[in-house]
Amino acid sequence: MTVGQGLDRAPAALPRKLADIFRPELASLSAEIVDEIRATIPAYARPMDGPYGRSIRSGVRHAITLFVEQIADPATSKAHSHEVHRKLGQNEMRAGRSLDALQAAYRVGARVAWRRIMRVGRRAGLSSAVMSQLADAMLAFMDELASVALDGYLEAKASTADARETWRRRLLQLILERPPAPAEAIAELAQLVGWVVPERVAPVAVQYPPGAGRRHPVLEPEILAELGGLDPHLLVPGELTTERLAELRAALPGCRLAVGPPVPPPAAADSLRWARRALLLVGEGVLPDRPVTFVAGHLATLLLHADVGLVDQLRQRLLAPLADLTPRQRERMVETLRAWLAAQGNVLDVASVLGVHPQTVRYRMRRLHAAFGARLDDPTVRFELELVLRAQPSVEGPSVTSPTEGVANLLPRPRQHGTRANSVGLRR
Known part of the structure; x- marks a missing residue:
């Protein structure tokens, strides 16, 4: 019974x-x-x-x-x-x-x-x-x-201290189970440890500094925590307020935190998975290197990097027309193409973003139209180009020092002929 x-x-x-x-x-x-x-x-x-x-x-x-x-x-x-x-x-x-x-x-x-x-x-x-x-x-x-x-x-x-923490960790595991555990089981265990099941929760993925030992700080009783495993994490009821975030940072000094979007408890496992992925992208230089990353502001980036191999295949196919250019030429052309797509073809806006003369933009766009042909007029191709260009490391990431640095490594390798002719007129 x-x-x-x-x-x-x-x-x-x-x-x-x-x-x-x-x-x-x-x-x-x-x-x-x-x-x-x-x-x-x-x-x-x-x-x-x-x-x-x-x-x-x-x-x-x-x-x-x-x-x-x-x-x-x-x-x-x-x-x-x-x-x-x-x-x-x-x-x-x-x-x-x-x-x-x-x-x-x-x-x-x-x-x-x-x-x-x-x-x-x-x-x-x-x-x-x-x-x-x-x-x-x-x-x-x-x-x-x-x-x-x-x-x-x-x-x-x-009610005993050690047992209570064991039950609280078990409750956290139960909430994060996949497929979701029955709501009745969660409610029963939550009642046992005195935890009120909220309508929404915000998972937080934690990354310790290199060489740092695992910590067991004293946190508010409303926060469920598992900080001793390979993937330390927290579960905060409701929205993560500024005050509560400050308390977490003080309790976990030097740690990177990634805050998942607030979701109903049955979706907490997905939100935590996104938060963990965000920490990986921070480490790879894709997302800005900040003490706290709010995943809700980077959902599109996470989606783009959900399958890196697939994006790489799409990138190689789409940017193949630029394979004959030198690395520096490709940087210029990709920079212009990105600005042109963002400005929806407005030459003056592109020139302003790049800091070049509008005539330079027109010249580069003629070169791009010559390389890509009618595909630049295809909405589907333009959408796919925006996808692969947005999948590059962020300019705010630690491994990127300029808007175009690293682009050469993301494009197909050039062939060794024709580079001298292609370099004509590409300077600002």
């Missing part, structure tokens, strides 16, 4: 006169159950003096009394008995006994209770139909109380 299921379920309607039959048995049955638990489960084979004994006896007495009272009146409140068994589960965890021992105690209690019910039922001449009803009701009731005690046990376990 799953934790928390069936807590509001009443036993099946039974003849109320059964309560009068079983009430005289309660005291002796309670003692018999305690004795059987002590005799069959080694963890409970200890003196019953003091708080320990009172807790066990109280739990058993409340259980069987509530069962009988619910036969007499199905509307009888379960609240007090549930609280007793929740505390019983908490005490068992704090006493160092295992969850298996606790669950075994409820099974023993159910077995002894049913044995007594069979004996009393035969003596009272109860029909087989009523006995069957009693069996179903009693087993369901004991399952219910075992679930309540289990809740208490897990709550106590989650």
Whole structure:
């Protein structure tokens, strides 16, 4: 039975006169159950003096009394008995006994209770139909109380510092599972550790400085963290505010952070994947080298670099007409082509961006039209050209010092003939 299921379920309607039959048995049955638990489960084979004994006896007495009272009146409140068994589960965890021992105690209690019910039922001449009803009701009731005690046990376990962090990391793993974990499982574990499931979350990928050891800073309890693995990361509820970002940077000095777009929890794994990819692109010089990268501002760049091999194939095919030029000539022509596409063909705007005379732009564009032909008039080709040109390293990246540096390495290698003629008139 799953934790928390069936807590509001009443036993099946039974003849109320059964309560009068079983009430005289309660005291002796309670003692018999305690004795059987002590005799069959080694963890409970200890003196019953003091708080320990009172807790066990109280739990058993409340259980069987509530069962009988619910036969007499199905509307009888379960609240007090549930609280007793929740505390019983908490005490068992704090006493160092295992969850298996606790669950075994409820099974023993159910077995002894049913044995007594069979004996009393035969003596009272109860029909087989009523006995069957009693069996179903009693087993369901004991399952219910075992679930309540289990809740208490897990709550106590989650309240210890080490265990709480373990459960919090497990919750983070659950949220980031692919395919997404059931919302009910996440909600149940979140309740256990006292974490309110938000409508949106912002994953943060963390990159330590070279040679730095893993850190375990004290963060706000709302932030779930896994900072000790190969891919350290955080999960921030809601939007990442300026104040909270400042606190994260102070807690993780020298670390690069990439903040994924805020998304509903089921999409958190995708957002974290994008954040990790952004850190890689920062390292490659594609994205600016900044302490914090907000992925939402670079989604198009991430999309372009999702398949580098595919972009490379497209680049080689599209820019093949420039293969005969020298590296410097190709830089000029690609620079002009990029500005021309951005300015939608406005010569004056292109000249202003490049800092050259409009006549120079017109000359270069004649050369480009000669190289590419009618393809420059094709909207699809222009779109593809913009894709491959935008897939170059950013001018703000650490490995790029000018708007065109690195372009030569991204273009097809020139052939060794005709370079002198092609170089004519390409100077600014």
